[in-house]
Amino acid sequence: MKGSAGAILLQLQEKVGYPYTLLTPDMYRWGAGGGASWGTLCGTLAGAANMINLVVPAADVPKLVGELFGWYSSTALPTMNHESYAKFPNKTQSIAGNPLCHASVSNWCAASGFRETDEERLNRCAMLAGDVAAKAIELLNSYHAKNFTPAYKVSAETAKCQGCHVGKTSMLGNTLTNMDCAPCHPNAHKK
């Protein structure tokens, strides 16, 4: 969390200055390990979302944060952009499927064969923090250049679930999420 928030905040401090100089990356440490190692929202996303909130009008914050969450959920990460300085070369990319630290880490462990406690996993999440900060800055730049267009769409399978379960006009509007349904509800309507 501190990594992604800091990567953006330090740029704001260098290029804009006040009021961003009033803040410090150390304000954004609680999200590590998906929040106190609980594995909820990935800390890199929590850090970047806090930064997006600082520089975008309130009504547009969910558009950019939602796009960042969607990109994170559906992209093979970490990217290969860290080879010149990463401690370990990036041999394994994986797709989290949702913005949760737990899914992101476990999918990568399954794909790479490493344990969550291995130094390679810490290195992987450090690379991810860089990728998320870079993507957030890309979205912010396109937003401020007035050419931001949301690209992320939920999967066809999840869209079908949402037809009944999400929204004001749905039959059974008991749900508020954009996360893919099937990974946690594999047996829905199959009992």
Add this chain to the structure above:
Amino acid sequence: MKGSAGAILLQLQEKVGYPYTLLTPDMYRWGAGGGASWGTLCGTLAGAANMINLVVPAADVPKLVGELFGWYSSTALPTMNHESYAKFPNKTQSIAGNPLCHASVSNWCAASGFRETDEERLNRCAMLAGDVAAKAIELLNSYHAKNFTPAYKVSAETAKCQGCHVGKTSMLGNTLTNMDCAPCHPNAHKK
């Protein structure tokens, strides 16, 4: 998110003043609906965690944030402490089972019969924001009075899962979470 962060931040501004007067609750809006309505970490927790991070040394932040997450996951909410001012009386309490907005909202919708889009649901989450802010302040007060003791323990069932899946000495340390396993992995080891 803004509700719980603001409830704590305004107290810090009134009772302590600087440097908290440099901040505004509007910095903490991205977490609404579990982050841009994605249903990840409950925004009331993200708001409170940002505040805990401001007033506790970094090494102790996870202890308090983790305790808050555990309390939220296992407590029937909202409390009945809002009856004198809430728009709708609190007729339904539910237990989220984890710190995720999606689980919290859907469990409450199932228990209450309301839709996620109903005004009663918004009222419910507003009460929850008050409860989370109050609990965070209770934890912070006990911490600063030097009598904070973490009380939350994962369920026996989840502790059994963690025995193999979480931690450096585990057989298969591929997981980083304290969330209950069974709700999303009902068929683990049963295939």
